[in-house]
Amino acid sequence: MSTISTSRRMNATPLLQLEHISLSFKGVKAITDISFSVNEGEICALIGPNGAGKSSLLNVINGVYQPDQGTICYAGASRHRMRPHDAAVQGIARTFQNIALFKGMSVLDNVLTGRNLHQRSSWVEQAFNVGRAPDEATEQRRKAEQVIEFLRIQPWRHQLVGNLPYGLQKRVELARALAAEPRLLLLDEPMAGMNRQEKDDMSRFILDTQREFGTTIVLIEHDIGVVMNLSQHVVVLDYGKKIGDGTPEQVRVNPDVIAAYLGTTH
Amino acid sequence: MLYRESGQFVTSYRADQRVFRLWQERWGLALLLAVAFVMVPFIANDYWFSAILIPFLVLSLAGLGLNLLTGYAGQLSLGSAAFMAVGAFAAYNFHLRIEGMPFLLSFVFGGLAAAGVGVIFGLPSLRIKGFYLLVSTLAAQFFVQWVLTNFSWFSNNSSSGVITAPQLIIAGHDFSTPLGRYLLTLGIVAALTVLALSIVRSALGRNWMAVRDMDTAAAVIGISIARTKLVAFAVSSFFLGIAGSLxxxxxxxxxxPHGFDLTRSFQILFIIIIGGLGSVLGNFLGAAFIVLLPILLSNISNNLLAGAIDPGQLENIQKIIFGALIIFFLIKEPDGLARIWQSLKRRARVWPLRF
Structure with a gap:
């Protein structure tokens, strides 16, 4: 098993490497000494029971939480912690478990906000709509429309996101993240609360993203069926520790993973 | 039937991003401006200009300034009158102390001074939110008034701290008559309203709304929260400073200085709450409500009930009715008068059908 895993890793260069990451909240350990790496261009799934530390790990990767120990190596640079702004500048985009859209804005405006870091004009130019601002506004709109078309949300582009159904809101959030043209995309339960049809659509969008833009994707998902079909790499967490790491086939037969999910006979 | 986009196709993003996309909107606006600039000067008298139209326009502009900060960027403030005072006293001093400073330019510098002060009193917003921020902006309110009262330099050593308007002469034209002052105010307010519409549709306005709606997500997208908030304070205070000069x-x-006390800040806050947070039009509706309704009530009651009720009582009754109307509107339309306009537009779109 380890030989297969090694050979897989030697084929591609890792984009993200976590080394010995630990995180605790006021003494309660959320993550203990977790290391794994994500290769450029792969879809990596984080799975595990509730409270295993999956979301915390995503928050460490893009700087919302600061780890107690360990290093984050991203795109060749190694650091103790990320800051959310740095992470965004470095091309890390994400979606949230509880949708974090800007509810008072239209779908289009939400997607345009995702292009924030591609703005070159100063705020004075934007306010007076002079200089670089008008051309840039048109250019950003064109890019935003490409994402809107890619995710098939054209009919709703002028609606307030707060009024849209749940499944669509999830899709808009993905659109906002994709508008940033990220190199690494973190998806926190992109299919939570969806029905079969919506899950299929979302899986298709995630696969298309990987294929068309070559984006590296780390996602958290509870639906094992979806995970096995979607990802090339699965990392299993339980009680803040890593208990499995490998291809879906390897993880499926890993006794620790089976024990964590199904329990063992004693 | 009356108001819809049927038959009006846009073929470029630039056309789609215009502030007024439909010909109905563009003609409506042209008509409104024509009425305000051309027709009103012929039909209104000096009382209307001085006591109704000018304060209505100035308070609309002040509401607009606060709405950019509170309605769009989500930062509460009770320092509006302080920023107005800074604008007024700064413009007064720029005009007084710099030889040959054109009148309008001193307004702009007054606004910039207010923007600077706004940024300083906006610094607490980097650490605290909501009602706590509201309380910290009270500091601006009291501090500015204290400085302007205690240091007579700001009022050119006038013993009572009163400043007097210089001659309103722009490019050789005297704007000192009520009509002239109305046209001057209208011109400035109209220009700044266009600027505000442009701001709230720009990337800057989107960043403000992003910070307002969900600041964690905004930070993850790469929006600099601190910068965005301070720019909001600066731009808002600039508008308020100009409103103060006017x-x-x-x-x-x-x-x-006492003319810019806490009561004025509250008045401006009520204007944007009644008019509608996060709306440019709402400030004008809210200001109309706050300025015009008391005058209307007083005229009605003086004509209908004069003699029947003691004048002192009558005044109290007016206040009670005014308060009751505010409560009524806020219950019926918590999102403000601007929302009523929105739903009217939606109705007009499908009229004569209902849905």
């Missing part, structure tokens, strides 16, 4: 020079003529 309040002092085109409306009152003479003003003391």
């Amino acid at each position: 309040w002092a020079f085109t409306y009152l003529g003479t003003v003391e």
Whole structure:
């Protein structure tokens, strides 16, 4: 098993490497000494029971939480912690478990906000709509429309996101993240609360993203069926520790993973 | 039937991003401006200009300034009158102390001074939110008034702290008549309203709304929260500073620091709450409500009930009715008068059908 895993890793260069990451909240350990790496261009799934530390790990990767120990190596640079702004500048985009859209804005405006870091004009130019601002506004709109078309949300582009159904809101959030043209995309339960049809659509969008833009994707998902079909790499967490790491086939037969999910006979 | 986009196709993103996309909107606006600039000067009298139209326009502008900060960027503030005072006193001093400073330019510098002060009193917003921020902006309110009262340099050593408007002469034209002051105010307010519409549709306005709606997500997208908030304070205070200059020079003529007290800040806050947070039009509706309704009530009651009720009581009754109307509107339409306009537009779109 380890030989297969090694050979897989030697084929591609890792984009993200976590080394010995630990995180605790006021003494309660959320993550203990977790290391794994994500290769450029792969879809990596984080799975595990509730409270295993999956979301915390995503928050460490893009700087919302600061780890107690360990290093984050991203795109060749190694650091103790990320800051959310740095992470965004470095091309890390994400979606949230509880949708974090800007509810008072239209779908289009939400997607345009995702292009924030591609703005070159100063705020004075934007306010007076002079200089670089008008051309840039048109250019950003064109890019935003490409994402809107890619995710098939054209009919709703002028609606307030707060009024849209749940499944669509999830899709808009993905659109906002994709508008940033990220190199690494973190998806926190992109299919939570969806029905079969919506899950299929979302899986298709995630696969298309990987294929068309070559984006590296780390996602958290509870639906094992979806995970096995979607990802090339699965990392299993339980009680803040890593208990499995490998291809879906390897993880499926890993006794620790089976024990964590199904329990063992004693 | 009356108001819809049927038959009006846009073929470029630039056309789609215009502020007024439909010909109905563009003609409506042209008509409104024509009425305000051309027709009103013929039909209104001096009382209307000085007591109703000018304060209505100035308070609309002040509401617009606060709405950019509170309605769009989500930062609460009770320092609006302080920023107006800074604008007025700064414009007064720029005009007084710099030889040959054109009148309008001193307004702009007054606004910039207010923007600077706004940024300083906006610094607490980097650490605290909501009602706590509201309380910290009270510091601006008291501090500015204290400085302007205690250091007579700001009022050119006038013993009572009163400043008097200089002659309103722009490019050789005298704007000192009520009509002139009305046109001057209208011109400035119209120009700044266009600027505000452009701001709230720009990337800057989107960043403000992003910070307002969900600041964690905004930070993850790469929006600099601190910068965005401070720019909001600066731009908002710039608008308020200009409104303060207008309040002092085109409306009152003479003003003391006490004219910009906490009551004024509350008045502006009520304007945007009644008018609608996060709306440009709402400020005008809210200001109309706050300025015009008391006058209307007083005229009605004086004509209908004069003699029947003691005048002192009558005044109290007016206040009670005014308060009751505010409560009524806020219950019926918590999102403000601007929302009523929105739903009217939606109705007009499908009229004569209902849905």
